[in-house]
Amino acid sequence: MAIEIKKEIGLGKVQQRVVYESGNEMAAYAAHQINYHIMGYFPISPSTEVAQFLDLMKANGQHDIKLIPADGEHGSAGVCYGASTAGGRVFNATSANGYLYMLEQMPVQSGTRFPMVLNLVNRSVSGPLDIHGDHSDLYYALNTGWPILMARDPQAVYDMNIMAIKLAEDAKVRLPVMVSFDGYFTSHQKRKVWTIAQREDVFAFIGEHPPEGFPHVLDRNNPITVGPYMNEPDYINNCYQQSVAMYNAGEVFDRIRKEYAELTGRDYPILDLYRMEDAEVAVFLLNSASEIIKDVVDQLREKGIKAGSISPNMIRPFPQKEIAEALKNVKAITVGDRADSYGGHGGNMVNEIKAALFTHGNRSTQVISRIYGLGGKDFYAEDGLHFFELAIEAAAKGRVEVPFDYYGHTPGDPDKAPKRVLEPMKYEDLKTGLITVTPDEETGKLKVKVPPLRALTKKPKRIASGHGACPGCGIFSGLELFFKGIEGDIVALFHTGCAMVVTTGYPYSAHKATYIHNLFQNGAATLSGVVEMFWERKRRGELDHLGLQDDFTFVMITGDGGMDIGMGPAIGAALRNHKMIIVEYDNEGYMNTGAQLSYSTPKGHRTSTSNVGKYQGGKLFHHKDTAQIMAATNIPYVFTGSEAFPQDLVKKAAKAQWYAQNEGLVYGKILITCPLNWLSEERDGTNIIDHAVESCFFPLYEIERGVTTITYNPEEKGKRIPVGEWLKMMGKTRHLLKPEYAEALQDFQHEVDRRWNKLKAKHEHPDL
Numbered sequence: 077m078a079i080e081i082k083k084e085i086g087l088g089k090v091q092q093r094v095v096y097e098s099g100n101e102m103a104a105y106a107a108h109q110i111n112y113h114i115m116g117y118f119p120i121s122p123s124t125e126v127a128q129f130l131d132l133m134k135a136n137g138q139h140d141i142k143l144i145p146a147d148g149e150h151g152s153a154g155v156c157y158g159a160s161t162a163g164g165r166v167f168n169a170t171s172a173n174g175y176l177y178m179l180e181q182m183p184v185q186s187g188t189r190f191p192m193v194l195n196l197v198n199r200s201v202s203g204p205l206d207i208h209g210d211h212s213d214l215y216y217a218l219n220t221g222w223p224i225l226m227a228r229d230p231q232a233v234y235d236m237n238i239m240a241i242k243l244a245e246d247a248k249v250r251l252p253v254m255v256s257f258d259g260y261f262t263s264h265q266k267r268k269v270w271t272i273a274q275r276e277d278v279f280a281f282i283g284e285h286p287p288e289g290f291p292h293v294l295d296r297n298n299p300i301t302v303g304p305y306m307n308e309p310d311y312i313n314n315c316y317q318q319s320v321a322m323y324n325a326g327e328v329f330d331r332i333r334k335e336y337a338e339l340t341g342r343d344y345p346i347l348d349l350y351r352m353e354d355a356e357v358a359v360f361l362l363n364s365a366s367e368i369i370k371d372v373v374d375q376l377r378e379k380g381i382k383a384g385s386i387s388p389n390m391i392r393p394f395p396q397k398e399i400a401e402a403l404k405n406v407k408a409i410t411v412g413d414r415a416d417s418y419g420g421h422g423g424n425m426v427n428e429i430k431a432a433l434f435t436h437g438n439r440s441t442q443v444i445s446r447i448y449g450l451g452g453k454d455f456y457a458e459d460g461l462h463f464f465e466l467a468i469e470a471a472a473k474g475r476v477e478v479p480f481d482y483y484g485h486t487p488g489d490p491d492k493a494p495k496r497v498l499e500p501m502k503y504e505d506l507k508t509g510l511i512t513v514t515p516d517e518e519t520g521k522l523k524v525k526v527p528p529l530r531a532l533t534k535k536p537k538r539i540a541s542g543h544g545a546c547p548g549c550g551i552f553s554g555l556e557l558f559f560k561g562i563e564g565d566i567v568a569l570f571h572t573g574c575a576m577v578v579t580t581g582y583p584y585s586a587h588k589a590t591y592i593h594n595l596f597q598n599g600a601a602t603l604s605g606v607v608e609m610f611w612e613r614k615r616r617g618e619l620d621h622l623g624l625q626d627d628f629t630f631v632m633i634t635g636d637g638g639m640d641i642g643m644g645p646a647i648g649a650a651l652r653n654h655k656m657i658i659v660e661y662d663n664e665g666y667m668n669t670g671a672q673l674s675y676s677t678p679k680g681h682r683t684s685t686s687n688v689g690k691y692q693g694g695k696l697f698h699h700k701d702t703a704q705i706m707a708a709t710n711i712p713y714v715f716t717g718s719e720a721f722p723q724d725l726v727k728k729a730a731k732a733q734w735y736a737q738n739e740g741l742v743y744g745k746i747l748i749t750c751p752l753n754w755l756s757e758e759r760d761g762t763n764i765i766d767h768a769v770e771s772c773f774f775p776l777y778e779i780e781r782g783v784t785t786i787t788y789n790p791e792e793k794g795k796r797i798p799v800g801e802w803l804k805m806m807g808k809t810r811h812l813l814k815p816e817y818a819e820a821l822q823d824f825q826h827e828v829d830r831r832w833n834k835l836k837a838k839h840e841h842p843d844l
Contacts, residue, residue, distance in 0.1 A: 087341025091273040099233040099262035102269055103169060103195045103255070104129035106237035108139040109278045113164030116144045116155025118641070119672040119685065120174035121207045122259035123197035127169065128672065128684045135689030141167070145673055145685060148597055148641035153178035156192055157185045160252070161302050163292025165241065165285055166192035171259055172199035173595055175213045179220070185252050186221030187318060188303050191244035192252045193237060194222070198363070198414075199259040200451050204582070205572065205593065208452020209259035211362060212415040215424045217254060221318055223325040224392040227257040228348075228363045230267040232389075235342055238272075239332050242282045246332075247289070248324040260452060261364040272340065281339060326393040333389075346395045348387045351377060352402055355384030357467040358409040360429060362387060365412065365455040372460040383464055394428050400436035407471035408442035410463040412483075414449045422480050423447055442470040446483040453484055494583040501536050501588050503625055507564045508535055511726075513734040521780050522734055524727045532560045532726070536588070538568075543586040544578040548758030550748030550765070551575045551661050554719045555633065558659060558746065561729025564626045565589065569603040571596050573636035574668045575661065596634075596641040600649040600658060603632045607654045629733050635661035635748075637674030639702045646743075650709035653740035657732050660702060660743075663750040671753035675700040678773070679827070680820045682808040683753070693817050698827050706743040707779045713742045714779040720766040724776055724787050731778070747774045755807025767802035770795050772832040777839070784838035799825050
């Protein structure tokens with residue numbers, strides 16, 4: 077690969093030192109040097125590591141940033157916006173669907189002109205779900221009013237983050253700024269990076285905060301109104317001023333990058349032009365692929381072909397004039413877009429380049445559009461050579477044979493369509509008749525008769541073996557036990573999470589019944605739509621030909637923190653009282669993205685975003701009681717369950733089905749083990765869950781038509797244990813047993829006792 081000597085040797089006026097880190101680590105490193113006031117965040121791959129690294133540094137006392145875990149990306153964007161209006165420096169990082177979830181907040185922040193820095197670690201936008209890197213999330217950002225800086229390697233991630241805050245706070249700009257880099261390419265690759273050694277030199281470069289005349293809501297002598305209601309012509313005037321600020325950002329960045337080059341020896345001109353001085357054919361690419369293409373340029377130059385490459389370091393504002401100037405003598409250029417603008421005859425970059433050429437009078441340069449690298453598909457030198465061959469052919473012919481196409485795809489062969497591997501389950505095998513549920517008119521509760529569990533072993537599993545879960549994972553043993561209590565056909569919706577990811581790797585699926593996926597934040601609403609469509613189509617007689625022997629049972633499976641970001645839609649579904657079941661497998665964290673804290677993580681527990689160190693002892697606040705929250709919506713049935721008490725869970729599943737088919741929404745919560753992230757032995761899963769119940773941390777109860785009943789009381793059995801007996805079984809919590817954490821352990825025990833006593837009071841008094 078072509079080496080930029082000045083970048084490699086780190087020339088400059090300030091002391092620098094070399095680290096060997098990834099793009100995510102360098103985003104966090106720059107943030108800790110800047111020492112932002114606030115970071116609001118929510119985990120999503122591949123950007124999650126940024127918050128993880130900052131939390132680890134926080135635990136070790138390396139910065140003063142207040143890290144605020146939000147309930148979803150929409151919430152994290154709100155946290156950041158609010159913090160920016162209060163006059164501090166604000167930071168965030170996100171990816172893909174997480175960015176789309178916060179999208180509503182993006183123009184709010186830019187339209188009211190409050191600076192911050194957001195790292196967008198580029199990833200495919202679902203569906204279907206793919207967590208690898210392309211630019212489909214980036215292209216949604218183009219119209220939000222944020223200047224966008226591009227970082228092609230970890231060095232650029234570090235440098236752009238430092239320049240971004242200075243750009244955002246400049247008086248001629250005063251806009252939030254985005255730094256974009258490629259997920260799993262730049263975000264996770266380790267590279268040698270030159271960094272400014274002294275934080276004081278970083279402060280000197282970015283300047284004092286807040287700048288003079290900087291408005292904020294905490295200045296009592298100068299109260300301001302943020303985001304007023306506007307009619308025309310005020311709104312168009314506001315947008316015009318924002319537009320002016322955006323174009324100013326291009327000029328200001330050009331000045332800032334020159335100052336930074338003088339300071340560090342590293343320069344980032346608006347356009348990175350490689351051997352373009354006399355180029356006749358060229359390729360345009362963004363970010364990580366733009367480094368690979370330089371090797372191809374060198375190879376073609378050795379053969380006498382005048383090749384060159386273009387990659388922008390900034391795409392908002394779009395460097396239209398600079399691109400037109402760079403292409404004035406180029407005969408043909410291939411533009412690679414790592415995302416499609418569906419129906420637009422090319423991705424966003426190719427259409428903006430065409431507009432640049434047209435605007436500046438260039439009618440001769442041939443432009444070829446290719447969509448490549450979607451879903452993180454690798455881009456190699458031979459792929460870059462193909463792009464040049466397209467340009468060479470167009471230059472020779474004076475025309476483009478195929479102006480727009482995908483590259484690297486397989487159209488599909490009907491003869492190779494996935495074949496059914498698992499036969500549908502037979503209704504008679506699922507409707508065993510061994511479980512009976514009858515209403516008790518006297519008590520208003522349901523009577524459930526469950527046979528010995530060995531009698532249910534012949535009932536087919538709803539999820540086939542062969543999924544990719546970690547050894548010892550409690551999700552599927554817990555869910556299958558629950559499903560033993562469900563008779564007949566189901567339609568299941570799974571939130572994004574471990575249970576979804578490990579069972580549906582295309583072209584295979586472990587699901588024997590109909591399965592739907594939607595994202596954390598909208599699963600409950602999606603299944604609500606399915607439920608209501610079923611009942612409406614049934615009412616109209618449109619399903620008679622299917623020969624349904626019974627009504628479906630509709631089940632939504634959530635977990636991995638899904639009842640944080642999905643809480644609002646779940647409450648909405650509960651208030652509408654759709655006939656469905658929501659089952660939460662609680663593994664006490666966002667395990668599918670690497671064990672970050674969720675609101676279900678208990679206080680003091682170690683996760684990758686609640687580290688344990690000299691200045692921090694795990695999660696700082698208590699866990700969310702989702703079962704009680706859902707009970708407050710007055711749905712017919714709420715329960716908690718555990719595979720350590722199998723008969724109890726099967727009975728509750730049978731009740732759940734009856735209520736979901738006859739009265740309305742049911743909510744259930746099952747505690748399950750995650751040995752990988754709980755740092756526990758695989759064989760200890762059932763014992764750990766048993767201890768969670770015996771300590772009263774996870775009490776077993778049900779709330780039937782508003783009446784609470786404890787279904788297992790360890791005190792009455794003489795089996796109650798202190799929470800410490802449970803905590804010592806997991807590596808994530810053993811630190812709480814050390815003397816220095818005695819106060820935290822006592823506080824945790826007190827909260828468990830308080831909730832248990834409150835539950836006992838409800839059990840004893842039906843009106844509570």
